[in-house]
Amino acid sequence: MSDGVVQLLRQVRLLHPWMGPACLGAVMAVAALVWLTRTRHLPWRRQLAAPLSGAGIGVACWVAVDCLWRPFADGVGATVWLWVGLTATVVVQVLLGGDAAADRARVHAHRRRLVRAAGSGGSITATVAAACLAVNAFFAAYPSAAAVLGLGVATTPLESLTAAASLPRHPERGPGVLEETWRAPADMPDQGAVVTAAIPAGDQSGTAGFQPRDAYIYLPPAYLTPQRPALPVLVLLTGQPGSPSDWFELGGLKDSLDAYAAAHAGLAPVVVVVDMLGSPYRNPLCADTVRGGKVATYLERDVPAWIRSHLQVDDDAAHWAVGGLSNGGTCALQAVSRSPQVYPTFLAMSAEEHPTLGSEQRTLEVGFGGDRAAYAANDPLSLLAAAPAGRYAGVAGVLSVGTGDSRYAQVVPTVADAAMRAGMTVTEREYPGGHTWAVWSVALRDQLDWLGRRLGITG
Structure with missing residues (x-):
């Protein structure tokens, strides 16, 4: 076309x-x-x-x-x-x-x-x-x-984008925030690029298997230069039903990040939108299960390993975050409560209190094969309540919801209280609207300043 x-x-x-x-x-x-x-x-x-x-x-x-x-x-x-x-x-x-x-x-x-x-x-x-x-x-x-035809945002395979090719020397981060140490070159592009890549799941033996769809990746203007800085990473998740492209086609992610980068000398997080479903009609509960495959392992081991080996970014996990909306927001809470050393920063938008297939009984029986211990090991509130002192020291995040989203609005104070009791630092935010992209797109745009400070882009 x-x-x-x-x-x-x-x-x-x-x-x-x-x-x-x-x-x-x-x-x-x-x-x-x-x-x-x-x-x-x-x-x-x-x-x-x-x-x-x-x-x-x-x-x-x-x-x-x-x-x-x-x-x-x-x-x-x-x-x-x-x-x-x-x-x-x-x-x-x-x-x-x-x-x-x-x-x-x-x-x-x-x-x-x-x-x-x-x-x-x-x-x-x-x-x-x-x-x-x-x-x-x-x-x-x-x-x-x-957007209906999948043409809302231009993409290219990662390996086909010359400006994204690996540089001979891995970027190193100096002291202080990036905005103070980075100097944008004169030939830096005005906008970032959106690329696609297959991020395969690791060993799925012994399970039904998990086959993720291709990831969509935003590379900021600063990444597309020969003086590439060590940029932080945001791993982003969508809801269910959904696909990684939704954040770009429906959520205006590229426009929001380009605007942020334009205000900060081309600097922005490298955003990797990954698939934690495998299909719009599956809900593997963001967990390692026989029914859904090793989704938790994929998000907390396979994805970080792939990013570090295929993208030249900041290796320090202190500058990594995970975020998502609805089912993906719940998954972000699960990831940070299971592996705070991997993702010490999170953005949970319109999240649920627990992983769910509609009811606790159905989730337990269908999702976890009746294994209540496995359910608790993937339930954010259970993990937060059982955490030893100091486990979540230094972890921080934003919990947000639409003011008209009555079902999910009650989740925010409950999760916030549990998170703060476990030692996390949590900010609560509300936005006009319901359980829709009209809220989530605005929420991400609004939270980029907080995220930039948290990940060391700005002071």
Whole structure:
């Protein structure tokens, strides 16, 4: 696809305050038009079949996905099923279309049949499009048409980016903060680069195995110079369902980091967004289990080892952090509570109190095979409560949530209290919004200054 088309698609913005109400109004208009032109002459019992069928389909989908299959701990959400029901209502309404004799009497010419078919297809297409746009707006997901097609951010394989090639000498960090010792060269690029790379899991023998998807990596402008400084590292996680690209396509990560780097002489953390799911429909609970594979080992051993061997960054773990949102925020808490020596700094956005598959009983039985000790060994609150004095000395993080996220807002004070009792230093922050990217993208942008001071970029 040409650059011009991609740029045009990026200008088609999909997130507006009026998007949800506008889509609802559009669907109501389509339903009214179909009723006027297609179904108003039908017996009332037959007309009633459309809304009843729509409601039944919405409920059936909810039962099948959120109650029986349960791929997501929190469920898909009532908003999605409401739009499934509305869409199904219009589709059934179109299919009813009156009795056969009346149809033949009104539609006797080839051209009229084509017009009728086009009207039916247009009604269904408009309804499906409105439903998708409304659900997207509710979750504040894809910001543009380009993001829907995976074209929101340009990427290149790590090995193909010449400016990211290893320098003969590994960068060394001097005393003090980087902003005071680093001098940006005149030919430093204005923006950072986004690259992709496969970060394989290590030995998975004896388990069902864990096969992570490719990581997405942000390299700041300072990294892309021959005078490369020893930059800190942020390992970032997404939610479930999700993929590593979400932080860039949905969360505006590159724009936020480029803005931070522009204000600090090209300096910013090297951000490695890794996969801790293997699939949008799996939740391996960020743990080493027979069911999900060795995800904890992957995040706390394999990923750091790969970063140190493939990227020229600060080797000192004191300048490393882990962060994530929702399921990934819980995973960040798990990683720092299990391995504070690997990640002594964390950002947990809209995190849960415990790893979960929907309920503690189901998590214990399905996720950990009934092994309560294994569950406790991967539960942040259990680990924090049982920690010996001094285990979390020097560990610090930010716990954040949306003000409208009632389910997760109550988690923050609980986790903060447990973390501080265990010896961590914790900051709590709130942002306007719910459990959506509209909160998480703003939260990361806001927390970069704190993170930069914590990781030694600024004083």
